[in-house]
Amino acid sequence: MTRICSATAVAFATGFFCSSVALAQNVLPPGQSATGVTITNSSSAPVYANLVLGQPPASPPAGCTNLGIQIDSLTDTNLVFTSSTGQKVVFTPVPGVTDKGSYQLAAGETITYVPQTFDCGNSNQSTCSPAVTFNFFFTPQNVGFSNNNGCSNSVFPNATNLAEASINFGINGAVGSTCANADDTDISAVNGVNAILQVNTVGTGWPSATSSAQNGVLGQNANKPGVFGWAATNCSGSNANAGFPNPTASCAAPVNAPRAPSGPNPICTTPGGTTYQPIVGPDGTKYCDERSDAGTCNNQRTALVTGGNVQISYLSQAPVCTDVDAGPIFDNHQAQTVCPSACGSQQWNGQWTTTQPGTMSVCGCCSG
Numbered sequence: 001m002t003r004i005c006s007a008t009a010v011a012f013a014t015g016f017f018c019s020s021v022a023l024a025q026n027v028l029p030p031g032q033s034a035t036g037v038t039i040t041n042s043s044s045a046p047v048y049a050n051l052v053l054g055q056p057p058a059s060p061p062a063g064c065t066n067l068g069i070q071i072d073s074l075t076d077t078n079l080v081f082t083s084s085t086g087q088k089v090v091f092t093p094v095p096g097v098t099d100k101g102s103y104q105l106a107a108g109e110t111i112t113y114v115p116q117t118f119d120c121g122n123s124n125q126s127t128c129s130p131a132v133t134f135n136f137f138f139t140p141q142n143v144g145f146s147n148n149n150g151c152s153n154s155v156f157p158n159a160t161n162l163a164e165a166s167i168n169f170g171i172n173g174a175v176g177s178t179c180a181n182a183d184d185t186d187i188s189a190v191n192g193v194n195a196i197l198q199v200n201t202v203g204t205g206w207p208s209a210t211s212s213a214q215n216g217v218l219g220q221n222a223n224k225p226g227v228f229g230w231a232a233t234n235c236s237g238s239n240a241n242a243g244f245p246n247p248t249a250s251c252a253a254p255v256n257a258p259r260a261p262s263g264p265n266p267i268c269t270t271p272g273g274t275t276y277q278p279i280v281g282p283d284g285t286k287y288c289d290e291r292s293d294a295g296t297c298n299n300q301r302t303a304l305v306t307g308g309n310v311q312i313s314y315l316s317q318a319p320v321c322t323d324v325d326a327g328p329i330f331d332n333h334q335a336q337t338v339c340p341s342a343c344g345s346q347q348w349n350g351q352w353t354t355t356q357p358g359t360m361s362v363c364g365c366c367s368g
Contacts, residue, residue: 026068026181026304027126028171033307034115034129035167035183035203039136040313041105042198047314049111050144051091053099054133054166061178068174069118071132073098077116078130084110094145102144105314120173129306131172131180136163138195138314150191151251158254159192159246161215163199163312170304183301185310187215187227189290191245192254196315199226201299203308210299217318217366218256219351222290223271228297229290230257231279235298238276240291247281256321256364260286261332262354269332321349323362329354339363 028034041047056070071079074091075098081089089111091101105111113134120126137144137160147155164187169180183206185199199213213226221229228235231244247253260266260278267275268288278286326342329335329352339348343365351364 024175024177025066025120025122025126026170026172026174026179027120027122027124027128028117028306032171034117034171035306035308035310036115037113037134037165037167037310037312038110039105039113040110040311041107042313042315044107045140046107047105047138047140048102048142048144049105049314050102050137050139051100052135052162054135055099060176063178064174064176066173066175067179068169068172069128069130070169070172071130074101076130078118079132080114080116081111082114083112084108100145102142104142115168118173128173129168129171131167131169131174133166134164134312136312137161138197140317149251150245152192152246152254152257153252156192156194158194158218158256158318160194161187161189161192161197163187163197165199165310165312167310168306171306182303183306183310185213185226185299186297187213189215189218189221189230190228190233192230192257193218193221193318195317198311198313198315199299200311200313201301201308202311203301203305205302205305206308207299207301210296213299214315217321217349218254219258219290219349219364223292223294223296225296226299229292230254231287231289232291232297236292236295240276241279241289244279244289247279247285247287249282253281253285253287256349256351258288258290258351259353260288262357262361319347319366321364321366323353324365326352326361326363328358329361329363335361335363339365 060067074093083089091103093101115129117127117129120128166184201211210226215227221227232240233243234240268278270293272293324342326338335352342363346365349364349366354361
């Protein structure tokens with residue numbers, strides 16, 4: 001648990017609370033509750049829920065004299081989970097660190113984060129609740145933190161995607177107008193996709209357009225509400241892929257990363273028809289990041305509103321996709337007819353590439 005104050009803040013005698021009396025404090029309003037989180041294994045097999053706790057900045061931004069309380073360690077006594085099975089929930093930490101750990105979810109099991117409260121330490125005897133940022137990804141085996149660096153490799157050929165939730169910053173005792181103060185969720189497929197996840201938000205203040213999110217396989221995440229597509233670090237616009245994590249010389253692209261159309265000067269196109277330049281990998285392979293037409297990748301709640309629940313669900317591992325010969329395909333319009341037929345009982349993932357101009361193209365077909 002971390003509480004950070006600026007040099008000008010006044011430390012109270014308790015030793016863990018700092019405040020600037022001139023600025024408003026983020027506290028829990030009377031009659032309002034903290035936001036909870038549930039994590040459910042909706043599959044028929046056990047899965048490991050791998051958790052990375054977000055960390056606070058090294059110092060508060062200008063205008064924020066006190067960041068308040070934030071859970072940043074698995075050993076924090078404020079990090080309380082219960083299980084639908086009745087068993088004790090303990091995330092086994094990665095050796096040497098306290099912000100990363102894993103817990104095996106049984107098939108059908110739900111674990112629930114139960115927000116704790118504390119005295120904010122002000123003269124009004126207000127109640128606060130710790131903020132926390134959860135970043136969950138899911139793996140069938142306990143290898144979540146083995147060789148997982150956001151790149152394609154033998155263990156994670158399509159990297160991993162994250163269900164992300166930042167909650168209760170609006171009631172964590174922070175002081176200042178620029179402190180974080182809004183709940184926020186998304187599914188990040190920026191590195192790649194290894195699982196199909198859902199994130200649903202329940203309560204007032206959530207935008208209806210993004211309150212229900214579910215990612216698809218690689219190639220199907222542009223314009224999905226509440227989902228950041230592969231390499232689309234900024235979601236949409238001309239700088240959508242600025243700072244993309246892969247491909248680089250030291251970080252391979254996912255095996256099923258969307259390829260750019262064939263030809264000497266390929267152009268990528270969003271679902272809404274906006275064109276953009278492809279990403280060029282170190283080996284010359286050209287890719288289309290999964291950018292959206294509008295900035296709907298993020299699900300941000302009204303500031304200072306808490307309560308209700310963030311529901312994270314693991315549905316399955318992502319289907320395995322392979323390229324299937326489909327004969328010549330000359331444009332996207334034709335692919336809409338040819339590829340579903342070529343895939344047969346499998347699902348077309350929206351990708352196609354010409355392998356022999358005028359003679360042969362392949363469609364991405366996914367099982368499951």
